[in-house]
Amino acid sequence: MNKPAHNMIPVTILTGFLGSGKTTLLNRILKENHGMKIAVIENEFGEEGVDNDLLMQNDQENIVEMNNGCLCCTVRGDLVRILGEMAAKRLAGTIKFDRVVIETTGMADPGPVAQTFFVDDLVAESFILDAVITVVDAKHGMQQLDEHREIQQQVGFADRILLSKTDLCTEDDVTALKRRLVKMNARAEMMISEFGVAPIDKLLDVRGFNLNSILDIAPDFLDEDKHTHNDEIQSFVFKSTKAFDGQKFEEFMGSVTQVYGPDMLRYKGILNIKASDRRALFQGVHMLMGLDWGRKWEPSEKKESKIVFIGRKLPKEFITQGLELCLAR
Incomplete structure (x- = not known):
């Protein structure tokens, strides 16, 4: 895990359980006028992917340019191959982008995707992993955490946790969920994201995988919790x-x-x-x-x-x- 060179392309992994709202967030990133050229990779998505009209494409070209300059790409095959192609096209000047956001499927463990950036030499030459962002549905989060180990892994890997649908919950419910998430991951900063609205500057350049980044540990991590959950993570x-x-x-x-x-x-x-x-x-x-x-x-x-x-x-x-x-x- 070497220090990034200045010309490295930062990568954000966006994860979250089915229906958590990560695609809504992604659509905002793809359409908002933030002035950044972001390449978004959809890693094997189903019917809940980015708006289908954004992804009309022919067989030869799997990269689509958005109105705000963002690029969107669907990965049907190997992520390593796609990243390699994108880095080569960027070097050749045929496409321009400053950073990459990878959306994983709702049932995916982000671990193998994260490891790609350290294990594969060709990927590690061009890309630097910045952070894993996990979106959690506040309305259904407690039940999902009880029933699905995938969401526990997504929470465990996170550098940032975004809580969606808090408007559908009581304040007590949100507090209880936050406490549970802190027990599972004491170092991820938590923030509210309603309808995909989140401060983009808080999601990018997190430096969560940088050795020099601040080691944040939730201050109330060791507080006694009335609700005990037998979470695997x-x-x-x-x-x-x-x-x-x-x-x-x-x-x-x-x-x-x-x-x-x-x-x-x-x-x-x-x-x-x-x-x-x-x-x-x-x-x-x-x-x-x-x-x-x-x-x-x-x-x-x-x-x-x-x-x-x-x-x-x-x-x-x-x-x-x-x-x-x-x-x-």
């Missing part, structure tokens, strides 16, 4: 003011990802490493893990390690105890 935070032994940390986390990687959706942290005056920045997706050096610790700053883990039924005690053993003696 949960998050927990490890904190310590003691310095880590860097080698022990890397070895332990390497073994953890080998065993639990498929169930580790996102994990991210700032580390205080012994004998270093710089903050170590750490994050991972499933088994892919990256560590980099950040800025120097400020003299007035408390040198505290802080890591958030988001995943499916992760062994919290085992991971926490293992990390304690990695602290320098």
